[in-house]
Amino acid sequence: MTKEAEKKPGRDAAVSLREITKETLRPFLNMKVSKPQEEMVANNAVSIAQAHFEEKAWFRGIYADETPVGFIMLFDDPEEPVYFLWRLMVAEEFQGMGYGRKAVDHLVEYVKTRPDAKELLVSHVKELPGNPGPFYEKLGFEYTGKEDHGELVMRLPLR
Incomplete structure (x- = not known):
């Protein structure tokens, strides 16, 4: 087994959401989704830039054990209250491992702690195959x- 294969996390990896800092930024900027998915989700660099100009954006890197595998961003407006899963991306080589589901589970737990959170919203383009x-x-x-x-x-109703 190569060192690279040893480093790749498995399905049983612990998934966590972590703050992205200047020290941890690069892997998130280099992540790619599959060609067809490029029409469905913005590049992480665009998402991170948007987040820095939107005070209601809350974003985190998705990690499987210690490996960066994706990105998640929430529109977090407790004054309305509106909680909207704005972006979710898992890098192509890590898809199908359950990391996206676990990341959304963590996001749901976070949203439940927000003022008057009754639901989590998300949207998607309907016409694209593989949406x-x-x-x-x-x-x-x-x-x-x-x-x-x-x-x-x-x-998603939050009970």
Whole structure:
């Protein structure tokens, strides 16, 4: 087994959400999704830049054990209150390992601690093949019947 293969986390890896700092930034900027997914999720560099200009953005790196594997961002507005899963990306080589599901589970736990949090919202483009709708449905999200900028809105009730 090569050293690189030894380093790659497995399905049983502990998933955590961690602050991205100037020391940990580079791996997140270099992450890629598959070609078809590029139309569905913004590049992490764009997301991180947007987050720095939106005071209601809360973002974290997704780690599997000690390996950076993805990115998650929340629109966090306790004054409204609105909690919206703004971005979720898992790098192509780490997809299918359950890391995205575990990251959303951690995000849900975080949102439950926010003032008056009753639901977590997310949206996706409906026309694109391979859209994440079925993934979100497996996590308990339901379609609301609403659209936001041409995207279908889903909600996860927080009980």
